Structures are given as structure tokens and as C-alpha cells.
Amino acid sequence: MSHVETSSGVDVRGVRPVELVDCDVHAQATEAMLAKYLSARARRMLERYGRRTPRVTEWYPRARNAGMRVDAWPGKPGQIWGSDPETMRAQLLDEFGIDYAVLEVLSGQDCYDDPDFAAEWNSAVNDWQLDEWLGFDSRLRGTIAVPHEYPELAVAEIERRAGDERFVAVLLPASAAEPLGARKYWPIYEAATGNGRPVAFHTGGYVDHRGAGYPSFYLDYHVGNGIVMQTQLTNMVSGGMFEAVPGLRVVLTECGVAWAAALIWSLDAAWELMREDHPRLQRRPSEYIRDHVWFTTQPIEEPDDPQHLVWAIEQAGLGDRLLFATDYPHWDFDSPKQALPRALEAPLRRAILCENALELYGLPSERPV
Amino acid sequence: MTDVIDCDVHCAPESYDALFPYLSDYWRQYITEAGIRLNGVAHAYPRGVVAPAPPSYEALAEHVPDLAILNCVTGFETHRNPYFAAAVASAINDWVRDEFLARDSRLRASVVVSTISTDDAVSEIERVGEDPRFVQVLLPVRSDLPWGHKNNHAMFAAARDAGLQIGLHAWGRAGKAPTPSGFTTTYLEDYLGNQPIAQAQVLSFVSEGVFERFPDLRVVVSECGFAWLAPLLWRFDKDWKGVWREVPWVKRRPSEYVHEHFLFTTAPAHLSGDPAAIDQVLEMLDGPGILVYASDYPHDHGDGLPALMDRLSEEQRHELMSGTAAKLYRMTG
16 A cells, blocks of 8 residues: 555554654652552562662662653652653653653662562563553553563563563663673573563663772762663673574663774774683674664763764664663653754664664554554 | 883782882781782783783883883782781882882882772872872772772872872772672673773762862873773763752863873774774864873783874874873973
């Protein structure tokens, strides 16, 4: 069927081409919202002892609007930033004409909990996504929260959710109890790949010092999220997981993009010197990154000369690997209208804003109006 | 005119025997009874693949250009006992002075200090810092607290008073995991791990206001690369614009402090094989003025330096090979 556009971009079949996919949106649940999905035993544990996870916001207080867009507070009883679908629909989906938004619920990310509790808690996150979000608006997509420190339980959760195509990826944190390339986590990567899902690693998770000791400020901590991901990507490549799980696709989320070229050059140079130590690696590190790694854009780096960002993208070969993201409702929200520099030419802009995500997540390129 | 200043050359005592003349009876007995050995910082420089650092002037002499700065990283690994760390740091400085500096006027050195106790670091800087052959204070990039932290500022005051700069060098803190997810499992990760850790240190010096308090202080980052710097600063500036109220003593954009106060050695120069991309990196860095030459003898980081040098003008090469360092350390040949 030919595509016949009307003046509003809607064709006569009542569909419109997809133009904007947001690959990192934070629906945020309160404990009460998740507690109703827990067993009586787990709920009692939660009520009596609480989570074993100290919130990172307690020791790195977000230095701006408690880390949120100040206008994103729903002002409804029992609701917090990111918990109310109607507020998000108005402020994000409708405001910017977003065709698909991928939810990343971080409630299970920093899980130091008992295995049984961790499994229930992450399953509750997924139930809540289904009940409150994925049925609320057809533009929303979910990611499967898993108890990642207990891979066999994580695999079970992936299998449980994989039949629902609205879950487009498996969500893991950028820091865990072991480096992300550790063999411990490979069963999770195999299960995700076997079920046709990429693994999205989102900034956050286990927050230990980072080799230089604990920074004093949220400023360092937050800029440092990009630094942490460099360490993790190095570990992923070096440890051989891309050889072990050939179809694996990973999405590095909210960690920046412009550092990729420098890391790729370092990895290739070091590998040339140390190939004997990496018998599992059949190819140069840059080739694994090229085949297996995607990046979300927010918070996009902002050089004084925007052309420098274009160079950084080209140097790392990321033109078809970048996925636009807003990070709604966080304070450092990247607006679809302003975040990408004008120096990006139209085809690259289109690829970042929608085409790369459609291909990665297998989303339809048209959607009903 | 000085043609070549090598900003990072290594030397290391082969065993504690070399340091015994500079240690008290107590520490000699402590070392002997505990059977403590120097292993050439083997986890950082595995003997199977990295040549050992010269243990004597004779072994080093032919690798000294017009001027060279000696960095002895042996002290990075001296355990958790703060008293021992201070004693070893002093012994290393005395050994470097007698074995190397006294024998060749082309040599300069970094002051080795305790990386555990600021008080001891200050005392050591005061003890040897007046000797003009010591040009900077040597700190490992791996630390318990980021170096910009206020607990360390007394050390920077002592360095300033003695006319010393700061040398921040790869490695350190053996036995402490270098990543938020614990230990690395391959040497490649550990080796490259110095680069992200150095990035965290750059953030710390700026965000803690070190350069507002010590406006003449310069930090030379060795063996940690530099191609990562520009993208780091793009994000640092962006985040600072959002949360500057958290660090009100940071009065200007972070990138301005970094360009004024940091220098990076050329080893390793991990760069693209495409000369056009090297040109782009140099432009992103606002030119090569932030780089100073280092051989990092005896360590090998691949062949990035010639590719970098090919992209520089005659004048830029001179600045990188010696001009910038000569001004920094107020040295002439």
C-alpha cells in the first residue's frame, strides 16, 4: 500500500510514520505501589525491616530539585515524581509527540536483598508496569526488571515476561556486585538474547567507590557515571561475553556517548600489546563494540563547538548505534526539541531520534493515530 | 636550548636492601622479620611482559635525554601501616637523591610521600622539598579519597610553599578494588583502569576548589592517556551548569580550571589510526599545549606517539618535547 500523507502527517489508513522514540523514561513506583504485588511474607519483611539497600540519594543528595524536573510533581495523593501515568502522558508523550517511550523502572536496580525477596520485588516492578503503564497508553514499552544478583531467578523472570512483546529489553544496572562482564551474569545475557531482547544497562546500581575513593559531591558522582560505564565496557569486552553470547545486544543507558572513541582506541591499542592474555577474543575490541553495543544519548555531551560532538560520534562509528533518550522526569531532561545539536545532519538526526531504536527493539515504523 | 625533557622515567630499588642505609634499626628489623620483599610492583608491571625499572644509575644512564624526571612508584605499594609508609617514602627519596640525582645533573625527581597520612606527606615535603632537584610531589591515581578532598589540602599547601607541582601517576593501592564492581580480572582491564580513575581525579581537583585555593598549582598526569579528556570536560561543564550551587567555590567553568592547571604525558598515546581523527582530538583539546612528552621508560604503550608527532608543527613539537615542561618546572638544561 502506498503511503498517502495528509497535511497532519496521518495517512488515509489512519496511521502515521514513527518519528520519535524515547529510550529512557523513568516510571517510578512507591513502595506502597509495589507492596500490593508481594506475598504476605515479603510484605511483612518490607514493613518490619525495610529494604537492605541504602538509597544513593541519601549520600549523594541530588543538588537540584531533588534530582527531578520541578514541574513533574503530580500533586496527587500518594503519587511521586514519575509515578502518575497521566502526568507523564501530558508532559512527555503528548508534549513532544513521542511515538514510543521505553520505561526503565529503577526500583529493583540496587538490590542487595535476600534472593526470594529480590525475585518478588522485581516481579512486582514488572506487574506494576503492566497494570499501570503498558495498558494505559499504546505508546509505552517496558523493560524487564530482574534480580540480577541471582541469575537463575533473573532468567525465570525473563522467561515469565518474554511472551509479552511490550517488554522490549531486559534491564540491569551499570554497577553490580561483580563486573558486568563476569561469567556469573552470562545466563541472564543468554536468556535475554534467546528471547530476542537486548540488555539495557542503566546508570546506577551498586554504588561503591570507583578506584579513586568516594567523591564528595553529586557533581563528581554524576559526571562519574560516564566513567563507570567505561570501566564496565572494558570488562565486558575483555571478559569475552560477546564471544560467549554471539547475538547479545547491549544498550548503555544514561552514561554519555562522546567517550566511546577514546575508549575504543585504548582497548585496541592495549589488546595489540596483550593479545596473549585474551585468547577468547577472536577480534579487535572495537569490532565487538561495533557489533554489540548501543548507547542512549541523554545526558548528551555539550562541547562549545557542536561539530566536535559530531566528530566524536563519527570517530566511534556510532551513527547507527545512538538511541535518543530524555530521562524524564529527572532534572537533566534532554528535550527532543533542543538536545541534539543542529550540526547533526538530517539522516543522522533521524537515525538517532527513531530509526536506530525501531530496528533494535523491533518496533513498527508506523503506528495508529 | 633544551631539546628533550622526559617527564616520566622510572627507577626502582631491586630490594629493601638498597633502602636499608636510609631506614632505622626498627624498620630494618620489621622488614627482615616479616619477610617483606619488593616485587617490582608486579601486579602493575608484570615481570613477564614489562621490563623492570632501572635499579641503579648505570642501568638508567643511556636513557636520560637533556633532562628527565624520575618517578619511583615503589612507595605506592607500602601496605597500610602509616608509619611504615612514611619511613619507606623518606628512604626512597634519600636513595633517589644519592643514587641518581647526585650522579647526573640532567636528572630531576618527584618527592615520594606517604599516601596514607597527610601529616607525614607534609613532613616529607618539608624535609626534601627545598632541594631544587625535586620538582613535584608524586601521588598514585588510585586513592582512598580523591586527591582533591579537603583532607589533602595541607599537602598542596606544603607543595606550594616548597615550589613543587603535583605528579599524578598510574597505579597505586594494591589490594583495593579499582572499580565500583570490585576487582578486575585481566591485566588489560587493570592497565586501562588507570584512565577512568584519572578522570575521577580530574573531577575531584576541580570540584573541591583546589585551584581556587592554590592558584599556582599544576598537576601532571602520567601514564593515564589523554584522548578521554575533551569528552569528559563537555559533560563536566554541562553538569556544573546544572548543579553549580553544590560547589559554590567553583567560580568558573570546570574546563577552564583543567586547561590552566593540568598537563598530561604522552605515554600512552592511545589514538586513532586515522590521522584526521588525531587532528580532531588535538582540536578538541584546544591544541597540544596540554601535553608533555614522556618516554615512561622502561614501559611500552605501543606506537601512538610517532603518529601524534606527525600531526604537529615544528613549534608544537618543541613545546611538547620540552618547552611546556621547562616552563612548568622552571627548568633549563
